[in-house]
Amino acid sequence: MHYWLFKSEPSAFSWADLERAPRGTTAWNGIRNYQARNYLRDDVAVGDLVLFYHSNADPLAVVGIAEVVRAGYPEDPADGTWYQVDIRAQEAFATPVTMAAMRAAPALAGMVLLKKGSRLSIQPVTPAEFRAVRALGRKRTRAAGGGV
DNA sequence: GCCAACGTTGGC
DNA sequence: GCCAACGTTGGC
Numbered sequence: 001m002h003y004w005l006f007k008s009e010p011s012a013f014s015w016a017d018l019e020r021a022p023r024g025t026t027a028w029n030g031i032r033n034y035q036a037r038n039y040l041r042d043d044v045a046v047g048d049l050v051l052f053y054h055s056n057a058d059p060l061a062v063v064g065i066a067e068v069v070r071a072g073y074p075e076d077p078a079d080g081t082w083y084q085v086d087i088r089a090q091e092a093f094a095t096p097v098t099m100a101a102m103r104a105a106p107a108l109a110g111m112v113l114l115k116k117g118s119r120l121s122i123q124p125v126t127p128a129e130f131r132a133v134r135a136l137g138r139k140r141t142r143a144a145g146g147g148v
Numbered sequence: 149g150c151c152a153a154c155g156t157t158g159g160c
Numbered sequence: 161g162c163c164a165a166c167g168t169t170g171g172c
Binding site: 007060 | 158
């Protein structure tokens, strides 16, 4: 069981797009970086949980959790260079966990996402980091309309 | 196999 | 829109 963070530019594919997809499931493909490819091919397993992060967005934030429902398989079986996995929307956060909120959380100090120059679009997340982000995401704020 | 040039990512 | 960081490309 591993935890991951997947980046997506919402203008290309957003959390809402994932929720709208049939069975809330989509193939995560188009990854063209070898390190990310290796994670998809070798390490991402069915049942792994994914922090879904909106990059190049306002706000920059983890907006929900998805579950891996199919492990790595080639985009083009005849070629076998690039790999994809399938993920399914599992939980939309009550509150998006913004970049600023993550930077402010001591538990997340070592997070790959927060490192300068970190551009990897598939990143490993430690169990402790995953729990900390999920806890922040589940908090309801007055602004978000919770707590009635 | 080195490395400069170039392209892309992505936060700010 | 800027630009730092990083990956890739291609000449040599």
